[in-house]
Amino acid sequence: MRLSELSAQSGVSIATIKFYLREGLLPPGERLSASRAEYNDVHLRRLRLVRALIQVGGMSVARTKDVLSAAEDDSLDQHQRFGAAQSALLGDQGPEVAALQPGEKARATVDELLEEVGWGECRGYPAYWMLVGAVASLERLGYPSDLAHLRPYASAAAPLAVFDLGVIGEYPPGEAQLEAVVALTVLNEPVLLALRRIAHAYVSGRTFSAGTGEGAAG
């Protein structure tokens, strides 16, 4: 397909596509003449992914490029590429958390939790530091941040990860699977947070509402 069709099918403007091409977020099309190139479904899929990372994931162009490069590095095995993509993904979200200089206590709590759950080998991973920072914030503000308050979150995350990796495993190994890793990691985060907030609203209605109604109508 031509550039104009790629734009129409993806809903991304021609100017933005040209920008992504210049930035290397999108591989070049097959050149037909000095001013025309042919694009295919790989371009379309990649374009949608880039758009999602930037719009839904709130990632910068530079960070999106890092994530895609990591996911495509052939010198790494699949688990390492997953880790590299995760690490790059975290880059946009971590700085404020990291800047809080997590204390030793938060780190000890997280280490104890990971040992207990059996994830001790993940110590030092990017997401590990994200967690240490988050626990340190809770602690500094005087909110509960001990094992008893973290355990239910680990219990919620564990079956989700098994489910997510199962979904990812259904994609053919290679670029499509790595795209799925990045896309499903980022795109399902708002799903999880939104459902937690909906559940909060529901439980709050049952617990704190001024009304008397125990049983909802209908």
Added chain:
Amino acid sequence: MRLSELSAQSGVSIATIKFYLREGLLPPGERLSASRAEYNDVHLRRLRLVRALIQVGGMSVARTKDVLSAAEDDSLDQHQRFGAAQSALLGDQGPEVAALQPGEKARATVDELLEEVGWGECRGYPAYWMLVGAVASLERLGYPSDLAHLRPYASAAAPLAVFDLGVIGEYPPGEAQLEAVVALTVLNEPVLLALRRIAHAYVSGRTFSAGTGEGAAG
């Protein structure tokens, strides 16, 4: 305590505290003279909360003010204040998601999910639209977004919400509890996302690693 001590105890600079006071994020201290005021533990706790919302939650000053105002509105019952705070919280995170113009299909899927789980009364809440937007993104990118793929996320969120509200219920009703609602909603989001990513890394290591090691050393 004086302004200098409030700064020392909170780790927030005097200039920033003065800015928060001007913006109304922090109630004024008790005036001792034209140039001096006395602050107490309420100021210290509020200052830490504001700092956390801005640094950890990535919220703007204006949005932080909205959240705190909603949480303090005496004309609302507790459940309504919770909702108002949630709604204000969402303001900073929703725009990109909302801009994607969720389709009818995503909405129908979400409605079906909420009916199934028993949360149908939460239709139309701010977090509902956050979820519809997230599901629409998955759908548009061609990633699984049907009931079967959303159900595990609802199953993970449900017990967490019961746990979270139990923690919140331990705070004395009034401002401290509403601060806890806001703080624990925001501060535990990175905890949950980090644990999901750590769990991903762990399961990915078991599933995709090039290595043979079934049993980890030690």
